[in-house]
Amino acid sequence: MNTLSIRNLHASIGDKPILRGLNLDIPQGEVHAIMGKNGSGKSTLAKVMAGHPDYTVTSGDVLLNGQSILGMEPDVRARLGLFLAFQYPMEIPGVTIANFIRAAVQARLPEGEELEATEYYAKLYAKMDELSIPRAFTSRSVNEGFSGGEKKRCEVLQMAMLQPRYAVLDETDSGLDIDALKVVSSGVNALRGPEVGMLVITHYQRLLDYIVPDKVHVMAEGEIVLSGDKDLALKLEAEGYDWVTAKN
Amino acid sequence: MNIVSQHQISSDLPAWFSEQQKQAWTEFQSVPQPTRHDELWRFSNLKILDLARWHLASAPADVDALLARSRGLSDLAAKLVFANDRLILREIKNLPEGVLLLPLEEAARDHEALFERYFMKHPTLLGSAKIAALHRAQLKTGAFLYVPAGVKVEKPIELWHWSEGDHIAIFPHTLVVCEEGSSASVIDHFFSMNNEASFVAGVNDLIVKADAHLKYIAVQNWSRETTAFHLNTTGVGKNAVATSLQLNLGGRYIRTESNSRLLEEGARSVMLSINPMDADREVDQRTFQDHLAPSATSDLLYHNALDDRSRSVFSGLIKVGTAAHETDAYQKVRNLMLSDEAEANSMPGLEILADRVRCSHGATSGELNQDELFYMMARGIPPQKAAKLIVRGFFETVLRRLEEPSLEKYFGHLLDRRLALG
Ligand SMILES: Nc1ncnc2c1ncn2[C@@H]1O[C@H](COP(=O)(O)OP(=O)(O)OP(=O)(O)O)[C@@H](O)[C@H]1O
């Protein structure tokens, strides 16, 4: 039961179908990776799970520990423990990182309970230190003027602060230099544990040297077409996606 | 007796001043009432010109309560508190030698030449000449700040103008003169004691001489039944910088007229306005960036967030005169539409008579960005709270232009409270 289950999921944007009967189970305690060509529907899957209003689910279900989340608003899903690190994080002018994350942490407290500011900042600074994010970032607007790598680090910071049960990381490694990749990976690994399930979307086998997955899936045209262990990623790196298509 | 039929002259004011007030009263009576055919009253709500509803204010009933609520920043240079056009507190904590912070009647009496040189010297060009004449005629007191050459007032100076009583009218006045190379920050509060209908005709004149720096912030939090005119002029000298911010938190109908004159080379005027609008409230913004000298900069940024059936009108002109080569002039109005029933009217304008000029002007209206909203919700923030945070951020981008973290923080708190953000 402690699984994020995607069952025969079909989703479209407008009348264009993108996900076409996708099945995937991510148990808590495991890290799964998804690889696949540009445009195969990886980000669509991530956004549909998070509840983006632009997509219509035409059939299938997404169950979080047995509970269907598709009828829920995005914020409700998030408070249930689902987290999405965006491929393209939004800029929010004038809203500081500190206030943004604070509102997110506050939203998880019971009605009427106020977040303790000193504790909050102590935790925030500790996580920022772990991710080598300078303190000055707390007073900058969310993602505004951030470099690509800084945005990704900021996504991981949010994840570390919110401690989700299931995390979907959409190309969190893209745009990171080698040092940043190590820092971000260790941030992600710090969150790993028996209580947490993760789905890591990536184009690069290199990431999986740092975040070693339990399973690797290949996505094509809105479906999972092949699954295997971490060696599948090496095979894909060597042979490319045509090998998968040819094989099927 | 109402403010249109009764002219009362305070005995505290010197004779020369009272004489001018009598002339102003005659002028008030002779200036025609604006009509909707006047360009400067396009889209305006003319009901606000129905002045016979309002009565001259008597002394405030509860001075202690007013003083208890006149608390702003903790660290100040000085404070004057007025209620119903009467001075109720003068607190000078730490003003450098030579700085004058006086109620207007004292300035007119004890510093006649100085005061006379600056008092309401510039005509009201943006539509409310009649209201300005009424203000001048009915004026009883106000704040006069004079900062001598080279003097820097480190801590902010606070002014408070209260209204108390039903259907009363008040005429707040602030005159700031910063001499060459001086600097000061002034926070002017405009507050109502109770949720009563009232009328305000206020005038603020800022004179910023060469190399001087002035920050002037008007925190307007009139009752939601108040009709208020705030007529502002700013004159900026050589290489001087004037930054003014209007934080319009309250009021039922607010009309602001802001005229910035770039008088000498290198002058810089930053004109900011923050307007959280809701219910049936209306804000009517008229601006004039008047470039009279070369290499000067004016930079206007107005952010309006419009909810419910609220309305905004913006009409602004940048005029670059024949001598004003190498001008930089910017005008940006952003309307964030939070409701289908809200309405924003923007009329930006440009008139360029000089060469090598960089100008941009534009007004935009947009709804809440759905992707920003989704991003916040994906973090667990409920949609209403997320929307408030986005609005708060929209205002914060203006606050940052004050370039003064301690002030940003103070006004940020006021905005948090206004938007009910914990
Ligand atoms: N708003 C949209 N309107 C139209 N088509 C869309 C929209 N969003 C996504 N698509 C299409 O859906 C398909 C899947 O896109 P998606 O972003 O999920 O791919 P991806 O696998 O994440 O690709 P990448 O590896 O480049 O990030 C693409 O063909 C894309 O063009």
Ligand SMILES: [Mg+2]
């Ligand atoms: Mg993608």
